[in-house]
Amino acid sequence: MADLVSGNAAIGQSGGPTAVINQSLVGVIEGLRTGLAASGQVERILGMRHGVRGLVKAGADGLIDLTGIPADRLEHIAATPSAALGSTRDKPDEAYCEKILAGCKAHDIRYFFYIGGNDSADTCRIVSEMAAAAAYELRCFHVPKTIDNDLLENDHTPGFPSAARYVALALMGDALDNASLGGIKINVVMGRNAGFLTAAASLARGQASAGAAPADRPAPHLIYLPEVPFSTDAFLADVETVYAKLGRCQIALSEGVRDATGEEIGPKLMRGPGEMDAHGNVQLSGSGALGDGLADLVKTGLTPKGGKAPRVRADTFGYIQRCWPHPSPVDSLEARAVGRYAAELAAKGDASASVILLRVSDAPDYRSACARADLSAVARRSRHMPAEFIAGANDVSAAFHAYCRPLVGELPKLERL
Amino acid sequence: MADLVSGNAAIGQSGGPTAVINQSLVGVIEGLRTGLAASGQVERILGMRHGVRGLVKAGADGLIDLTGIPADRLEHIAATPSAALGSTRDKPDEAYCEKILAGCKAHDIRYFFYIGGNDSADTCRIVSEMAAAAAYELRCFHVPKTIDNDLLENDHTPGFPSAARYVALALMGDALDNASLGGIKINVVMGRNAGFLTAAASLARGQASAGAAPADRPAPHLIYLPEVPFSTDAFLADVETVYAKLGRCQIALSEGVRDATGEEIGPKLMRGPGEMDAHGNVQLSGSGALGDGLADLVKTGLTPKGGKAPRVRADTFGYIQRCWPHPSPVDSLEARAVGRYAAELAAKGDASASVILLRVSDAPDYRSACARADLSAVARRSRHMPAEFIAGANDVSAAFHAYCRPLVGELPKLERL
Numbered sequence: 001m002a003d004l005v006s007g008n009a010a011i012g013q014s015g016g017p018t019a020v021i022n023q024s025l026v027g028v029i030e031g032l033r034t035g036l037a038a039s040g041q042v043e044r045i046l047g048m049r050h051g052v053r054g055l056v057k058a059g060a061d062g063l064i065d066l067t068g069i070p071a072d073r074l075e076h077i078a079a080t081p082s083a084a085l086g087s088t089r090d091k092p093d094e095a096y097c098e099k100i101l102a103g104c105k106a107h108d109i110r111y112f113f114y115i116g117g118n119d120s121a122d123t124c125r126i127v128s129e130m131a132a133a134a135a136y137e138l139r140c141f142h143v144p145k146t147i148d149n150d151l152l153e154n155d156h157t158p159g160f161p162s163a164a165r166y167v168a169l170a171l172m173g174d175a176l177d178n179a180s181l182g183g184i185k186i187n188v189v190m191g192r193n194a195g196f197l198t199a200a201a202s203l204a205r206g207q208a209s210a211g212a213a214p215a216d217r218p219a220p221h222l223i224y225l226p227e228v229p230f231s232t233d234a235f236l237a238d239v240e241t242v243y244a245k246l247g248r249c250q251i252a253l254s255e256g257v258r259d260a261t262g263e264e265i266g267p268k269l270m271r272g273p274g275e276m277d278a279h280g281n282v283q284l285s286g287s288g289a290l291g292d293g294l295a296d297l298v299k300t301g302l303t304p305k306g307g308k309a310p311r312v313r314a315d316t317f318g319y320i321q322r323c324w325p326h327p328s329p330v331d332s333l334e335a336r337a338v339g340r341y342a343a344e345l346a347a348k349g350d351a352s353a354s355v356i357l358l359r360v361s362d363a364p365d366y367r368s369a370c371a372r373a374d375l376s377a378v379a380r381r382s383r384h385m386p387a388e389f390i391a392g393a394n395d396v397s398a399a400f401h402a403y404c405r406p407l408v409g410e411l412p413k414l415e416r417l
Numbered sequence: 418m419a420d421l422v423s424g425n426a427a428i429g430q431s432g433g434p435t436a437v438i439n440q441s442l443v444g445v446i447e448g449l450r451t452g453l454a455a456s457g458q459v460e461r462i463l464g465m466r467h468g469v470r471g472l473v474k475a476g477a478d479g480l481i482d483l484t485g486i487p488a489d490r491l492e493h494i495a496a497t498p499s500a501a502l503g504s505t506r507d508k509p510d511e512a513y514c515e516k517i518l519a520g521c522k523a524h525d526i527r528y529f530f531y532i533g534g535n536d537s538a539d540t541c542r543i544v545s546e547m548a549a550a551a552a553y554e555l556r557c558f559h560v561p562k563t564i565d566n567d568l569l570e571n572d573h574t575p576g577f578p579s580a581a582r583y584v585a586l587a588l589m590g591d592a593l594d595n596a597s598l599g600g601i602k603i604n605v606v607m608g609r610n611a612g613f614l615t616a617a618a619s620l621a622r623g624q625a626s627a628g629a630a631p632a633d634r635p636a637p638h639l640i641y642l643p644e645v646p647f648s649t650d651a652f653l654a655d656v657e658t659v660y661a662k663l664g665r666c667q668i669a670l671s672e673g674v675r676d677a678t679g680e681e682i683g684p685k686l687m688r689g690p691g692e693m694d695a696h697g698n699v700q701l702s703g704s705g706a707l708g709d710g711l712a713d714l715v716k717t718g719l720t721p722k723g724g725k726a727p728r729v730r731a732d733t734f735g736y737i738q739r740c741w742p743h744p745s746p747v748d749s750l751e752a753r754a755v756g757r758y759a760a761e762l763a764a765k766g767d768a769s770a771s772v773i774l775l776r777v778s779d780a781p782d783y784r785s786a787c788a789r790a791d792l793s794a795v796a797r798r799s800r801h802m803p804a805e806f807i808a809g810a811n812d813v814s815a816a817f818h819a820y821c822r823p824l825v826g827e828l829p830k831l832e833r834l
Binding site for chain 1: 430433434436464481483490493494496497498499500501502503504505506586587589590591593594596597598602704705706708709712730731732733734735736737739740741742743829830831832833834
């Protein structure tokens with residue numbers, strides 16, 4: 001532990017926003033107000049507009065002074081989805097991090113808090129090392145956030161439970177819609193590399209039901225994760241089996257499903273050329289192309305010669321998954337807690353850390369706690385659905401249900417005739 | 418008014434389900450239990466599985482006996498979205514209606530309740546006239562339901578307020594997501610011919626703000642209705658103006674937008690051939706094709722020569738709009754009331770009617786009441802957004818805000834920095 005240093009604090013939000021990312025922002029501010037700001041080490045609390053872009057950008061409008069915001073206004077901001085400071089997709093390299101350090105020096109920033117995923121942890125790590133090399137006293141803290149739930153060291157990640165709640169509720173309603181009119185319904189869920197959010201569709205069943213044959217499970221009957229190699233032939237056979245027995249079939253499928261060679265299915269099924277994102281990947285979110293391609297595939301594959309095509313519909317759950325204004329209550333509390341804990345680590349003299357979220361006890365007495373990890377343990381790499389959460393080629397396990405259920409809050413009790 | 422006749426009652430649900438269609442089902446059952454069933458005219462209360470298909474289908478599983486379902490179970494069913502009896506897209510012609518009448522005779526059905534849109538009202542009308550011609554005593558009642566809000570004679574239609582609530586909440590969250598990361602966001606909303614549901618996107622603004630220039634409105638900045646001729650050139654110019662000023666632009670657009678000749682835009686922009694529905698129209702719901710086509714259009718149209726394409730994303734709000742498990746409280750109460758009122762009309766000796774929903778007083782003391790209309794006044798034809806609800810080429814009016822706001826229930830108070 002280093003001694004405490006005096007100066008300003010800066011907070012930023014990065015990557016895809018979540019429904020509770022502002023809880024973490026307010027958590028950091030609260031933690032500073034009762035800690036380093038109260039004891040005089042932190043003079044001003046600055047917000048970075050659109051993450052580190054606000055800091056490296058010339059001009060005064062890249063930073064906003066949060067020092068004096070009234071507590072009641074902070075509560076409203078905490079309850080508001082999406083990054084209140086604005087977010088950024090910038091993924092800083094060494095040269096960019098030099099500019100971040102220069103920005104910290106220019107504004108006498110000594111405490112740097114960055115709310116985001118593994119890229120944000122890496123930014124903290126690089127800047128922290130650069131500051132040490134330059135003998136500039138800077139404490140860097142990463143606050144976890146991602147709906148993908150793919151951060152290492154964490155039991156789960158703030159933002160995921162609220163997105164999982166949305167997906168579970170959507171699948172609950174959609175299962176009844178599908179049962180009302182019959183046919184095949186494909187729901188494409190966010191999460192390119194990690195299947196946690198798609199797996200949350202299983203919560204719509206009300207209870208764990210892995211082990212049953214697809215047609216004997218409550219809907220969703222079929223769940224496809226990016227961690228399990230996807231075969232269009234097996235997919236068609238699965239759908240056909242369920243549809244033949246029930247006259248309907250509800251499917252949850254990750255936007256990132258890929259074949260046995262690791263190649264993504266999405267781009268291969270798209271009707272037109274896809275757009276590349278900043279990382280050179282074909283854009284999957286914010287487009288209905290994968291769902292439409294799969295629907296075409298099912299219509300073609302399941303229509304008997306000269307017969308009538310089954311009713312096939314595809315919904316792609318878009319950005320609403322991460323910004324629905326009614327978050328999971330557990331998620332709201334935990335997102336606040338990780339922010340506050342970061343400020344507490346700073347007050348204890350920690351030089352740099354990633355806050356992690358651990359599970360203390362499981363349902364029915366679910367409890368979590370914050371802890372610290374080294375930035376390098378969380379940075380860059382990502383976590384996937386462990387084997388124990390996966391059941392065969394098209395389902396999740398009872399262990400996943402036990403893991404995920406306490407995170408999403410109360411779900412309505414629905415009843416059919 | 419005719420005298421009361423004795424026999425059984427049958428209830429069915431038809432067309433696209435809603436979040437509150439089971440409230441109406443339970444309303445009819447409750448109304449019968451305290452009315453015609455209590456006084457002995459109705460012996461058994463039968464549910465038609467998948468609407469009139471259940472009645473015309475041979476075999477016993479097309480009808481379900483609802484007479485003895487406990488009240489507490491009914492409450493759970495009422496709170497469950499989507500048609501608990503199952504629904505149907507069948508649109509009966511004269512020959513089909515003959516079979517419905519035969520089914521009524523076979524099961525001694527003397528009271529026929531059909532929950533649905535204008536097609537369902539028309540089915541009631543035809544069957545009612547056929548029964549009269551055949552001197553078979555049959556009382557037919559239409560109970561209104563549609564998320565499209567397009568039934569004549571009604572102030573608004575049960576099912577619409579809950580879908581409008583979903584759209585408003587989604588746009589609220591999405592507006593913040595769009596503000597966090599910037600770029601252009603297109604949201605495609607259900608409602609092929611009537612723009613009410615798309616117009617509900619305006620509630621995300623928190624207050625009426627028509628009259629302002631697009632870039633000066635709170636998001637959504639642009640709203641496109643099927644009632645207003647849509648020009649892709651004007652659309653691109655609108656988007657460019659907002660994006661140039663704000664660096665972002667949030668759009669709500671009906672799936673049914675059409676050009677000045679009345680031709681739908683959707684099919685023209687689709688990347689591949691569309692699927693035809695039962696009415697010979699290209700399928701728009703359950704596909705992301707229109708949104709993706711518009712996104713392509715904006716990317717191409719707004720990218721400077723040799724420059725970087727703006728970030729453009731499209732979400733198509735699918736079936737979740739009509740089955741989200743948290744309905745508008747006002748909608749739940751009104752959907753129950755129209756069902757109960759239908760049973761009360763029957764108990765009063767009415768021979769056939771469509772229940773309609775009228776507004777008694779506006780906010781802040783919003784109240785509604787049920788009344789009756791002739792089936793022919795509601796059957797077949799449909800209602801559109803009146804001129805007073807429309808503001809120019811890309812917005813809705815303050816009058817629409819006053820009309821719609823009391824229907825959707827409380828919306829969260831969000832706050833940004």
